[in-house]
Amino acid sequence: MNRGKVYLVGAGPGDPKLLTIRGLETIQEADCIVYDRLVSPRLLANARVDAEMIYCGKLPDRHTLTQEEINQVLVEKALDGKIVTRLKGGDPSIFGRVGEEAEELAKHDIPFEIVPGITSGIAAPAYAGIPVTHRDFNSSLAIVTGHERPDKTDSSINWEKLATAVGTIIFYMGVGNLPFIREQLIKYGRAPETPVALIRWGTTVEQQTVVGTLADIVEKREQAGLTNPAIIIVGEVVSLRDRLQWFEKKPLFGKRVLVTRARSQASELSEQIMELGGEAYEFPLIKMVPPKELERLDEALWKLDQFDWVIFTSVNGVNHFFKRLRELRIDIRTMTGRLAAVGPKTAEALEAKGLTVSVLPGEFRAEGLLERLKDELKPGQSVLLPRADVAREVLPKELRERGLNVTEADTYQTVIDAENSAETAALLKEKAIHIVTFTSSSTVKNFVQALEGYDLQELLAGVQVACIGPITAQTARDLGLPVHIVATDSHIQGLVDAIIQSQGREKQDAAV
Numbered sequence: 001m002n003r004g005k006v007y008l009v010g011a012g013p014g015d016p017k018l019l020t021i022r023g024l025e026t027i028q029e030a031d032c033i034v035y036d037r038l039v040s041p042r043l044l045a046n047a048r049v050d051a052e053m054i055y056c057g058k059l060p061d062r063h064t065l066t067q068e069e070i071n072q073v074l075v076e077k078a079l080d081g082k083i084v085t086r087l088k089g090g091d092p093s094i095f096g097r098v099g100e101e102a103e104e105l106a107k108h109d110i111p112f113e114i115v116p117g118i119t120s121g122i123a124a125p126a127y128a129g130i131p132v133t134h135r136d137f138n139s140s141l142a143i144v145t146g147h148e149r150p151d152k153t154d155s156s157i158n159w160e161k162l163a164t165a166v167g168t169i170i171f172y173m174g175v176g177n178l179p180f181i182r183e184q185l186i187k188y189g190r191a192p193e194t195p196v197a198l199i200r201w202g203t204t205v206e207q208q209t210v211v212g213t214l215a216d217i218v219e220k221r222e223q224a225g226l227t228n229p230a231i232i233i234v235g236e237v238v239s240l241r242d243r244l245q246w247f248e249k250k251p252l253f254g255k256r257v258l259v260t261r262a263r264s265q266a267s268e269l270s271e272q273i274m275e276l277g278g279e280a281y282e283f284p285l286i287k288m289v290p291p292k293e294l295e296r297l298d299e300a301l302w303k304l305d306q307f308d309w310v311i312f313t314s315v316n317g318v319n320h321f322f323k324r325l326r327e328l329r330i331d332i333r334t335m336t337g338r339l340a341a342v343g344p345k346t347a348e349a350l351e352a353k354g355l356t357v358s359v360l361p362g363e364f365r366a367e368g369l370l371e372r373l374k375d376e377l378k379p380g381q382s383v384l385l386p387r388a389d390v391a392r393e394v395l396p397k398e399l400r401e402r403g404l405n406v407t408e409a410d411t412y413q414t415v416i417d418a419e420n421s422a423e424t425a426a427l428l429k430e431k432a433i434h435i436v437t438f439t440s441s442s443t444v445k446n447f448v449q450a451l452e453g454y455d456l457q458e459l460l461a462g463v464q465v466a467c468i469g470p471i472t473a474q475t476a477r478d479l480g481l482p483v484h485i486v487a488t489d490s491h492i493q494g495l496v497d498a499i500i501q502s503q504g505r506e507k508q509d510a511a512v
Contacts, residue, residue: 002081003078003079003081003109003110003111004031004077004078004079004080004081004082004083004084004110004111005078005083005084005110005111005112005113006074006077006078006084006085006086006101006105006110006111006112006113007026007029007030007083007084007085007086007112007113007115008086008088008092008098008101008102008112008113008114008115009023009026009027009085009086009087009088009092009115009117010023010088010089010090010091010092010093010096010115010116010117010118010119011023011035011036011038011039011040011043011087011088011089011090011117012040012089012090012117012118012123012203013089013090013118013119013120013123013124013202013203014038014040014089014120014123014201014202014203014204015040015123015127015203015204016040016042016043017274018118018123018203019043019117020115020116020117020118022115023115023117024046026085026113026115027043027044027046027047027085027087028046028047028048029083029085030047030048030051030083030084030085031048031051031052031077031082031083031084032051032052032053032054032077032082032083032084032085033047033051033052033053033054033084033085033087034054034056034070034073034074034077034084034085034086034087035053035054035055035056035057035086035087036056036057036087036088036089037055037057037089038057038088038089038090038229039087039088039089040204043087052077052082054073056069056070056073067097067100070086070101071100071101071104074086074101074104074105074110075104075105075108075110078105078108078110079108079110086101088117089120090117090118090119090120090121090123091116091117091118091119092114092115092116092117093114093116094119094121094143094172095145095172095173098114102114119143120172120202120203120229120231121143121170121172121231123202123203124199124202124203124207124231125170125197125199125202125231125233125237127199127202127203127207127246127247128197128199128202128207128209128241128245128247128248129240129241129242129243129244129245129246129247129248130197130233130237130238130240130241130244131237131240131244132168132170132233132235132237133167133168133237134237134240137167137168137235137236137237137239137240138166138167138168138235138236138237139167140165140166140167140168141166141167141168141169141170142162142165142166142168142169142170143170143172144157144162144169144170144171144172144174145157145171145172145173145174146171146172146173146174146175146177146181146231146232147172147173147174147176147177148177159184159185159187159188160188162185162188163184163185163187163188163189163190164188164189164190167235167236167237168233168234168235168236168237169185169232169233169234169235170231170232170233170234171231171232171234172231173228173229173230173231174231174232175198175200175221175226175227175228175230175232176228178198178217178218178221178232179218181232182214182217182218185214185234186214190214190234191214192213192214192215193213193214193215194213194214194234194235194236195211195212195213195234195235195236195237195238195239196211196212196213196214196217196232196233196234196238197209197210197211197232197233197238197241198210198211198217198221198226198230198231198232198233199230199231199233200226200227200228200229200230201229201230202230202231203247204279205253205254205255205256205277205278205279206254207247207248207253207254208224208226208230209241209245209248210224210226211238211241214234247277248277249277250276250277250278251276251277251500251503251504252273252276252277252278252499252500252503253277253278254277254278254434255273255277255278255279255434255435255503256278256279256280256281256427256432256433256434256435257273257278257279257280257281257433257434257435257436257437257499258281258283258424258427258428258433258435258436258437259273259280259281259282259283259284259437260283260284260285260286260436260437260438260439260443260446260447261282261284261285261286261437261439261443268492269437269439269492269495269496270282272492272493272496273496276496276500278435281424281427281433283420283424283447284417284419285416285417285418285442285443285446285447285450286414286415286416286417286440286442286443286446287414287415287416287417288316288320288412288413288414289412289413289414289415290320290324290412290413291410291411291412291413292413293410294324296407296408296409296410297324297386297409297410297411298324298328300384300386300407300409301324301325301328301330302328302330304330304334304335304336304337304384305334305335305336305337306382307335307337307382307383307384307407308337308338308381308382308383309337309338309339309340309377309381309382309383309384309404310335310337310338310339310340310383310384310386311339311340311341311342311369311383311384311385311395312339312340312341312342312346312349312350312386312387313341313342313346313369313385313387313395314342314343314346314387314388315345315346315349316388316411316412317346317386317387317388317411317412318346318349318350318353319349320386320411320412321386321411322353324411332353335355337382337384338358338376339355339356339357339358340357340358340369340373341357342369343490343491344491345491345492358376369395370394370395370398370399377399377402377404378404379402379403379404380403380404380405381404381405382404382405382407383399383404383405383406383407384407384409385399385406385407385408385409386409386411387408387409387410387411388410388411388412388413388414396408414442416446416449416450417446418446418449418450421450421451424450424451425451425454425459428459428460428463429458429459431462431463433463434463434464435463435464435465435466435485435499436460436463436464436465436466437466437467437468437495437499438465438466438467438468438472438476439468439472439492439495440468440472441471441472441475443472444467444472444475444476444479444481445475445479448479448480448481456480456481457480460481460482464484464485464502465481465482465483465484465485466484466485466486466487466495466498466499466502467483467485467486467487467495468487468490468491468492468494468495469486469487469489469490469494470486470490471490472490473486484502485498485499485502486498
């Protein structure tokens with residue numbers, strides 16, 4: 001029988017970037033992924049498109065699959081010859097029941113590998129500004145299960161020794177038993193004034209931290225309404241939080257931002273959002289595909305040497321232009337005319353190919369380029385405009401009015417990509433999305449089309465809408481969407497800067 005293999009993998013504490021390199025490799029390799037509820041959805045995006053996904057998430061009071069059923073799934077899939085990746089939140093060896101799963105696999109002679117992960121008991125305090133050890137406060141650490149039943153007659157926790165044996169105690173999933181934990185620690189000698197921190201959804205955009213002492217932490221938890229998943233940190237190191245907290249100070253902390261760019265372009269904006277403490281949820285609404293008709297573009301490419309100017313208006317236009325040039329095996333050296341670009345990113349894309357951009361406008365749209373070119377263009381010159389099928393007509397119209405011979409050639413067309421519409425609508429309805437970004441008029445139009453049938457006013461109530469520039473903002477308003485943030489500079493960095501400024505004002509208003 002052809003046996004597969006099972007990877008028992010720690011997915012980390014929540015922040016998808018805290019996954020190990022080995023963990024990422026096992027996700028990419030897997031035929032089947034069996035995952036818990038604490039696993040970031042962004043990690044699953046690294047799986048093969050044909051990988052089977054099996055959710056086995058567990059809550060303290062109910063299970064989608066029992067542990068025995070999970071064991072059976074792992075065995076059955078491996079015996080079918082599949083590579084199985086079992087993704088567990090945090091580290092699989094710390095209250096992850098990896099031993100039970102590994103024993104079951106060993107019993108059936110199924111090869112397996114345990115891939116450690118960053119455990120939440122270390123990571124969540126670090127993200128809250130609490131190092132779990134510090135030479136001025138403690139030299140020992142204990143990790144303890146927090147959901148052992150208080151009514152157990154034979155407890156596996158020796159509270160009398162635990163209470164004072166170590167400097168820092170970390171309880172996993174113990175919020176529900178917090179009154180009992182407090183009672184036992186104080187009963188067996190821990191001082192009531194000992195600092196305590198509760199951290200919910202540590203390392204994620206939902207991270208919530210409540211700090212108190214053993215004497216008052218139960219009441220503070222109730223006031224904050226904090227529930228699992230959370231960890232409890234007991235010890236003097238908690239007092240360092242006032243000076244060392246960093247994650248919650250990031251400008252976009254607590255914000256989940258909807259990114260509507262094409263899948264191939266989303267990473268730049270998503271990376272900046274995450275670097276600033278937010279979480280990017282990608283809802284790609286545009287796919288770039290070759291134009292329906294290539295005849296006009298091909299004809300222009302074969303006579304590149306006849307154009308005095310080639311004007312590019314987007315990075316996509318550059319990429320698809322040169323892709324077609326390679327497909328036709330046309331020498332790039334036949335492009336002897338001067339080059340102009342709208343926006344620094346477009347210019348960078350051209351310069352990356354070893355080309356020199358003659359003109360770059362100060363304003364990142366067609367109007368700015370026209371102003372910059374007014375003394376450069378001469379009547380009778382030939383201009384090639386390689387661009388999208390839905391590009392604005394401002395540039396070619398003005399160029400013709402100035403007496404230039406303009407050839408427009410579609411290098412790509414944009415089509416709607418609304419694969420995640422239902423999931424996105426659900427997140428908006430739950431108010432789990434705080435900011436929606438639009439990077440072009442096409443993304444606005446496709447957003448409205450993708451969510452047709454939903455009440456957009458209801459979905460966007462309380463949600464900020466951020467647009468990359470005035471043209472995109474006007475499209476949004478024309479389609480009935482509210483607009484709260486408009487970038488002054490119409491590029492990704494400008495959009496990010498505008499969002500940061502808006503959040504700064506929001507925090508100032510809240511503090512007043």
